[in-house]
Amino acid sequence: MAQKITISPVTRVEGHGKVTIHLNDEGEVTQSRFHIVEFRGFERFVQGRPYWEAPVLVQRLCGICPVSHHLGAAKAMDVIVGAGTGDGLTPTGEKMRRLMHYGQILQSHALHFFHLASPDLLLGIDADPAVRNVIGLVTSPDYRDLAVQGVMMRKYGQEIIEATAGKKIHGTGAIPGGINKNLSVEERDRFLKGEDPLNADTMISWAEAAVTLFREYHKKHRDMVDHFSKFPSNHLSLVGKDGALDLYHGKLRAVDAEGNKLLDDVDYQHYLDHIAEEVRSWTYMKFPYLTKLGNEKGWYRVGPLARLNTCDFIPTPKAQQAFEVYKAYTNGKPNDMCMHTHWARLIESLFAAESIKELLEDSDLQGEDRVKKGTRQNEGIGLIEAPRGTLFHHYRINASDQIEMANLIVSTTHNNQPMNEAIHIVAKAQMNGRGKITEPMMNAVEVAIRAYDPCLSCATHALGKMPLEITLFDHRDRLIDRKVR
Amino acid sequence: MQKPVIATTSLAGCFGCHMSLLDIDERILELAELVEFDKSPFNDIKNFTRQCDIGLIEGGCCLDENVHVLEAFRKNCRILVAVGECAIMGGLPAMRNGIPIKECLDEAYLNGPTVRNTNEMKIMPNDDELPILLDRVYPCHEVVKIDFFLPGCPPNAELIWNALNALINNSEMDLPYEVFKYD
Numbered sequence: 228m229a230q231k232i233t234i235s236p237v238t239r240v241e242g243h244g245k246v247t248i249h250l251n252d253e254g255e256v257t258q259s260r261f262h263i264v265e266f267r268g269f270e271r272f273v274q275g276r277p278y279w280e281a282p283v284l285v286q287r288l289c290g291i292c293p294v295s296h297h298l299g300a301a302k303a304m305d306v307i308v309g310a311g312t313g314d315g316l317t318p319t320g321e322k323m324r325r326l327m328h329y330g331q332i333l334q335s336h337a338l339h340f341f342h343l344a345s346p347d348l349l350l351g352i353d354a355d356p357a358v359r360n361v362i363g364l365v366t367s368p369d370y371r372d373l374a375v376q377g378v379m380m381r382k383y384g385q386e387i388i389e390a391t392a393g394k395k396i397h398g399t400g401a402i403p404g405g406i407n408k409n410l411s412v413e414e415r416d417r418f419l420k421g422e423d424p425l426n427a428d429t430m431i432s433w434a435e436a437a438v439t440l441f442r443e444y445h446k447k448h449r450d451m452v453d454h455f456s457k458f459p460s461n462h463l464s465l466v467g468k469d470g471a472l473d474l475y476h477g478k479l480r481a482v483d484a485e486g487n488k489l490l491d492d493v494d495y496q497h498y499l500d501h502i503a504e505e506v507r508s509w510t511y512m513k514f515p516y517l518t519k520l521g522n523e524k525g526w527y528r529v530g531p532l533a534r535l536n537t538c539d540f541i542p543t544p545k546a547q548q549a550f551e552v553y554k555a556y557t558n559g560k561p562n563d564m565c566m567h568t569h570w571a572r573l574i575e576s577l578f579a580a581e582s583i584k585e586l587l588e589d590s591d592l593q594g595e596d597r598v599k600k601g602t603r604q605n606e607g608i609g610l611i612e613a614p615r616g617t618l619f620h621h622y623r624i625n626a627s628d629q630i631e632m633a634n635l636i637v638s639t640t641h642n643n644q645p646m647n648e649a650i651h652i653v654a655k656a657q658m659n660g661r662g663k664i665t666e667p668m669m670n671a672v673e674v675a676i677r678a679y680d681p682c683l684s685c686a687t688h689a690l691g692k693m694p695l696e697i698t699l700f701d702h703r704d705r706l707i708d709r710k711v712r
Numbered sequence: 713m714q715k716p717v718i719a720t721t722s723l724a725g726c727f728g729c730h731m732s733l734l735d736i737d738e739r740i741l742e743l744a745e746l747v748e749f750d751k752s753p754f755n756d757i758k759n760f761t762r763q764c765d766i767g768l769i770e771g772g773c774c775l776d777e778n779v780h781v782l783e784a785f786r787k788n789c790r791i792l793v794a795v796g797e798c799a800i801m802g803g804l805p806a807m808r809n810g811i812p813i814k815e816c817l818d819e820a821y822l823n824g825p826t827v828r829n830t831n832e833m834k835i836m837p838n839d840d841e842l843p844i845l846l847d848r849v850y851p852c853h854e855v856v857k858i859d860f861f862l863p864g865c866p867p868n869a870e871l872i873w874n875a876l877n878a879l880i881n882n883s884e885m886d887l888p889y890e891v892f893k894y895d
C-alpha cells in the first residue's frame with residue numbers, strides 16, 4: 228500500500244469511472260469490474276470538529292444533492308442533542324425539513340430526467356455528443372419547451388431549498404434538534420399561487436406529463452426498456468410506519484427478488500446489527516450487504532426502483548394512481564428492470580410535487596417552535612432517502628462535543644454491487660467471443676451505469692456522463708484493447 | 713463573429729459549483745446563444761476538440777490525474793478561472809491536509825464500524841487501476857497559472873453569470889455587494 232502514496236504525479240488517463248473486463252481462453256467474459264477512483268478521507272478529517280458543524284460540512288461531499296447530506300447529518304445530530312429520531316422534532320421543525328427535502332427530490336429528479344436522461348431518449352443514444360445534452364435540447368425547436376420545463380422545475384425545487392435552507396446549494400437551515408427559520412406567508416403564497424409556471428399546481432401537472440412521456444416511450448421501445456440489463460436482486464429503503472413511501476423518515480425494510488421481507492420495521496439506530504461492508508482492493512467504494520445473507524447473497528439495490536419495491540403505497544393521490552399502474556405491470560412483484568428506474572423516478576417526482584403542495588397548505592410551517600432538545604447522547608445515526616437511495620450518517624461524539632467517529636454509507640455505495648452486476652451482464656451479452664471493444668458495447672455500459680444515476684463517491688458524478696474507460700484483458704492478464712471516451 | 717468557446721471541469725470538487733452555474737435557470741437559453749461548450753460534464757465531450765477561450769475549474773487537486781486535467785486546461789484555454797473555494801484554496805477536501813493519508817485510509821477501510829469486524833484480511837484499495845493520491849490537496853494556482861478567482865462555496869449563480877458576461881464582452885464586471893461572498 229505504501230508505494231501508492233506519492234507526491235510525484237505520474238501520467239494516467241483521466242477518468243472517474245473505469246471498467247475492466249477479463250476474458251478466458253475461449254474469449255468468454257469471466258470478470259468485469261467497475262472501479263471508483265476517488266477518495267476523500269472524510270471519516271478521518273471530520274474527527275475533532277464540533278458536532279454542530281457536521282450538517283454544514285458534510286454536504287460539501289456532494290453539491291448535486293447537498294440537502295440529503297445536510298439533513299442526514301442533522302438527523303444524526305437530533306439524536307445527539309436528545310431530540311430523538313425524525314418524528315421527535317416540533318411540527319415546524321419536521322415539516323420545514325420535509326419541505327426542504329421534497330424540494331430537493333423535485334430538483335434532483337428533474338435534473339436527472341430532463342437534463343440528463345431525456346436527451347438520450349429523445350435525441351437517441353447515438354446522436355452527436357455535441358447536441359445530445361440539455362443545451363442541444365434547448366436549441367432544438369422540437370424539444371425547447373420540454374427542456375424549459377425541466378429548467379423551471381429544477382428552479383422551483385431550488386427556490387424551495389433556498390427558502391428553507393437559506394441557500395440553494397450548501398444551505399444552513401437544519402440545525403441539531405430542528406430548523407433555524409420558518410416559512411413566511413409571502414414565501415408560502417409565492418410557491419402555492421405564484422405566477423405561472425412557478426407554482427405548485429404547474430409542477431404537479433408537469434410531473435404528471437413526464438410520467439406520460441415515459442410511458443409513451445416505453446410503448447415504442449418495450450423490448451429495450453424491459454430487458455436491458457435486467458437481473459433479480461434484493462431491495463432496501465426506508466418506509467413510513469404504515470408502509471407508505473416516505474423519503475424523509477421511517478423504518479428500514481428490505482425485500483428479496485420475490486417480494487419476501489428480509490428486514491421489516493427495523494429501527495435504523497440498530498443498523499449495525501443488519502448491515503456490514505466489504506472492502507475490495509480494486510475500488511475505493513465499499514460493498515454493503517445484509518449480514519444475515521452474507522456478502523455473496525446479501526447485496527441489494529437502493530433508489531427509486533428499490534423504494535417502489537419496498538413500500539406498500541404512495542400517500543398522495545396522483546402518484547398513488549401512477550404507482551398502481553406501475554405495480555400492475557409486474558403483477559405486484561418486485562420490479563427488476565433496470566430501465567424502469569426512470570419510470571419509478573418520475574412517479575416519485577409526482578409524489579414530491581404533491582407533497583410540496585400539501586406541506587405548503589399546512590400552517591405548521593409558520594410556527595415559532597422550531598427547535599427541540601433533550602438529554603445529550605454520545606452517538607447518533609441519521610438515515611434519509613436521498614434522490615439516489617438510502618443515505619446513512621453515523622457519528623460518535625466525545626465529552627467536549629467533538630466528533631470522535633464518523634461513518635457514512637452513501638446511496639451510490641449501496642448500488643456498487645448492482646452496478647458491477649449490470650456491467651457484467653452487458654459485457655457478457657456484447658463481448659463473448661469478440662475480443663474487441665465495440666462502440667455499441669461502450670454505449671451499453673454507459674447506459675447501464677447511468678440508470679443508477681451514480682453520484683460517484685458522491686463527488687464525481689459528472690452529471691451522469693462521466694468519462695468512461697474500458698480495458699479488456701486476456702486470460703494471462705495481457706491488455707488486448709482499451710477505449711476511452 | 714465566432715462564439716466564445718467554454719470548457720468546464722470538476723477536479724476534487726463536489727459539483728456544487730457546476731450546479732450553481734445551472735442556477736442561472738432560464739438564462740441557460742441565453743447562454744446557449746452566447747457561447748459554445750467544449751469539454752464539459754454538461755455534455756458528452758470528454759476530450760478537448762479545439763482551443764477554448766474560457767476554462768472554468770471547480771475543485772483543487774487531490775489525485776495525480778487532477779493535476780493532468782488541470783494542466784490540459786491550462787494548455788487548451790486562453791483564460792482560466794478558479795471557481796469556488798475548492799479551486800481557490802482546496803476547500804473541504806483540504807481538511808485532510810496535515811493528516812497522514814494512511815490514517816484516512818485506515819479509518820475508511822479498517823476501523824469504521826461497518827468494516828471493523830468484516831475486513832479480517834485487512835484489504836485496502838491499492839490496485840494498479842486506481843490513480844495516485846497526492847500527499848495533500850493543492851489549490852489550482854499552486855499547480856498552474858490562474859487568471860481569475862471567483863469566491864464562494866459555491867459562488868452565487870449571479871456572480872458566475874456576471875463574471876462570464878464580463879469575460880465574454882471584455883467589459884468591467886458588475887459586482888454588487890450581495891452576491892460577493894466568502895462562505
Ligand code: SF4
Pocket residue numbers: 287290396724725726727728729770771795796797798799803804864865866867
Ligand atoms: S467550492 Fe463548494 S460548491 Fe464548489 S466544489 Fe467546492 S465544496 Fe463544492
